[in-house]
Amino acid sequence: MNEIKNNIHRVTVVGTGVIGNGWIARFLSQGYDVTATDPAPGAEAKMRKAIDNAWPALEKHGLADGASRDRLHFDENLESAVAGADLIQENAPEREELKRKLLADIDRLAKPDAIIASSTSGIMPSTLQADCAHPERVIVAHPFNPVYLVPLVELVGGKDTDPDNVKRAEAFYTAVNMKPLILSKEIDGHVADRLMEAIWRESLHLVNDGIATTEEIDASIVYGPGLRWALMGPFLTLHLAGGEQGMRHMLEQFGPALKLPWTKLVAPELTDELTERVVEGCEQQTEGHSITELEQRRDDFLIELQQLLEKYWPAANLNGKI
Amino acid sequence: MNEIKNNIHRVTVVGTGVIGNGWIARFLSQGYDVTATDPAPGAEAKMRKAIDNAWPALEKHGLADGASRDRLHFDENLESAVAGADLIQENAPEREELKRKLLADIDRLAKPDAIIASSTSGIMPSTLQADCAHPERVIVAHPFNPVYLVPLVELVGGKDTDPDNVKRAEAFYTAVNMKPLILSKEIDGHVADRLMEAIWRESLHLVNDGIATTEEIDASIVYGPGLRWALMGPFLTLHLAGGEQGMRHMLEQFGPALKLPWTKLVAPELTDELTERVVEGCEQQTEGHSITELEQRRDDFLIELQQLLEKYWPAANLNGKI
Known part of the structure; x- marks a missing residue:
């Protein structure tokens, strides 16, 4: 098996909700330059506050040489935000149409060999890449909250993804201190979310049927x-x-x-x-x-x-x- | 609400598999005299080996004053084993007919006010107590492996259980350093096992459908x-x-x-x-x-x-x- 080294240097994060900000904090803490973009009003201020909240934990957990919050650049324009990126991490709301459209836009605007990774919790990469001109570099890279501390990332390619790009992504996520789990088959919900969703739905049934409170269910796990x-x-x-x-x-x-x-x-x-x-x-x-x-x-x-x-x-x- | 103090002093454990032996180790480590019984050939030797395996961990975790493995007595005769007990913990295989018959036997042989607690993973107490002459003292007390270290115990009474006996059991399990969770409604699988069983069945589907290996599924949780x-x-x-x-x-x-x-x-x-x-x-x-x-x-x-x-x-x- 060829070992593929990490050749990702410039990262752009699209969508600065809880997951997007978690990625930004992780990438910054590992010494990367990060560009972030989000169309929502006030997104930059909220993002900077979220990074500031996470930073003390990252200092305790260990920063890479040169890691700094000053290396974060916010750009509200999607086109210029993704233009020079080697990897784009997409974190839009979990709606298939929205994500497909956004990924097609990113695909059009990004360098042809940039990796486009979606954080989707459960949508399959073959679905997400369907409208892209360069689907071979579209993958799912599904993280877990808080993204800056939890190491698991599920990597899975769609039917048009080049397996070498999954390998490139694996090298990158390993370089940012994660444990990539490469899934050999795509499936709705990937693997970890199928397990979490099973617990989640069963928990909702228990609350809905009046069997237990949220507090009792949480205690029964903890x-x-x-x-x-x-x-x-x-x-x-x-x-x-x-x-x-x-x-x-x-x-x-x-x-x-x-x-x-x-x-x-x-x-x-x-x-x-x-x-x-x-x-x-x-x-x-x-x-x-x-x-x-x-x-x-x-x-x-x-x-x-x-x-x-x-x-x-x-x-x-x-x-x-x- | 009346607070009920722990008045359980003599404990008998029926069935010395992994769960039964876990109970024995916990009760001994908390300074109780324990009688154990099991009809299987060689049960006593296996039990003593299991307790010896658990003991170093219990020493690290902290023993109660007077706790000793010498306070464990094995009695292959069910009648004499349960005769003087204040609480009997039943750990037979998870088969409804077997458990109902065994609980009816224990009920006949035990003191009328002794608490009879079943470790059943999912059978409802109303079902288990159905053949007992004194069903008011039959409860489910469902623990988690390793029982000598994991603090959760789910307590639930059946339709004929006296709520005061659930309170007596709560006081006892608290005294042996556990976190009792009293369930207000009985349900197949109680609460925690419904959640675990949901994950477990989903995991079996993933293996069965060839999506992931046991190792990958475990890694996706850990x-x-x-x-x-x-x-x-x-x-x-x-x-x-x-x-x-x-x-x-x-x-x-x-x-x-x-x-x-x-x-x-x-x-x-x-x-x-x-x-x-x-x-x-x-x-x-x-x-x-x-x-x-x-x-x-x-x-x-x-x-x-x-x-x-x-x-x-x-x-x-x-x-x-x-």
């Missing part, structure tokens, strides 16, 4: 599964909950529960093939570490995490009510 | 939403992602996405009433703290959490592959 998800995703978490036999035991134990009404989401059939795919996936992930070894590491993490939460949680959230 | 869920649940997380207008802005921005196929779960209709319930819930949760203030606290937490993950993550999980 004091329980949320602690584990900071270290491990759903598969490895269950692999460790299954005792020495790991995921295989869990699927035997909780496979039948997939048919119970424990969520409004209908599960797939737990076929032998799906079982093997899940079990083998988990066994690969542990890479020779025993379950006991991983349990002890998880436990040490959970102890320190709870000490950390003691510092932040009571005043930050439920004010010690629970 | 480097993104999982970081935030350690501090805040889905509602407060989105409240902080909405800028100054918080959740109200998020629902405007992402309300239409509830109709998009971003998960296989169909969302409820986002009515004005549901909107207000969610927005008001979030505003109550912040209790006068401004969004900016909460953002800064979240950021400080995320910085320290990532330092913590650096210590544990690479070797514990993906071995630096991502």
Whole structure:
């Protein structure tokens, strides 16, 4: 596999809402020159305030050499804002028509080899690139709030995207201290948002049906599964909950529960093939570490995490009510 | 409201799988005498090994005065095991018929005022208590693995449960250093498991449809939403992602996405009433703290959490592959 080095030097951020400003703060903190554009009245002042709010955290987290808020330039004109950029990060509201039109405009105005990355939460890149003359450089690069601190970015190309441009984007996002996850297939909601959206919709059902309050639902995550998800995703978490036999035991134990009404989401059939795919996936992930070894590491993490939460949680959230 | 003090002194754990052993380790670490019972051959030896594995973590986390593994007594006979107990914690496999029969046996053998608590992941207490002569003391007390470290326990009574017994259980679980969440309505999957099961089923669909591997799905949680869920649940997380207008802005921005196929779960209709319930819930949760203030606290937490993950993550999980 050819390694592609980061050749992105000039970045433009289109749309300065919470996500756009989060990108700006991250790019600045990593020592980039950033141009920002947004047609809304008062956008520049709001943007500068948001960057100022994020900056103390970035100073604590660690700035790159030469990083400075003075290297941020606001330009209300889209044409001049994107003209010299090597990468344009688009953050318009989540409406397909609006984004398609905006991306086609950016495509027309940008250098032909500039990468155009959309922060869309769930729209597929093939849809977004459909009106572009140079669709081969249009990708989705989906971040997570707060963008200046959370490292995950999902990268996915559409049917007309050149895979080398996904690789170029990967090199760039790695250079700004992120963990790019390249998705091999595009899908509505990418991957992380499908999982978040499932929790979100189930949560809305619980509130709508009068089962629990927003506060109770939040507490049910924070004091329980949320602690584990900071270290491990759903598969490895269950692999460790299954005792020495790991995921295989869990699927035997909780496979039948997939048919119970424990969520409004209908599960797939737990076929032998799906079982093997899940079990083998988990066994690969542990890479020779025993379950006991991983349990002890998880436990040490959970102890320190709870000490950390003691510092932040009571005043930050439920004010010690629970 | 009457405050009910903890009057539970003798605890019996029925079923010594991963969850049962987790309970035993927690109760012992908090200075209780524990009797354990399980009909499986070799259960006692497996149990003692599991407690030994957990003990170093509990020593780090902090033992109560007098806590000792010597205060654990194994009794393979169910009748004598439950005879003197003030609280019996049941952890049989997740099969309704099996649990109903076992709970009826325990109910017949236990003191009439002993609390009988089932660890069931999702079966409703009204179902579980149906064959009991004293259903008023049967509750669900649903914990999370590893039970000896994760503080959440969901408490819920059935239609024949005396609310005072839920209060007695709350006092006991608080005394063993947990965060009890009392659910006002029983529902298949309680609350936290509905959320986890939604993620779990969506994850299985993604693997089944060939969209992502178990490793990719885990990474999409750990480097993104999982970081935030350690501090805040889905509602407060989105409240902080909405800028100054918080959740109200998020629902405007992402309300239409509830109709998009971003998960296989169909969302409820986002009515004005549901909107207000969610927005008001979030505003109550912040209790006068401004969004900016909460953002800064979240950021400080995320910085320290990532330092913590650096210590544990690479070797514990993906071995630096991502």
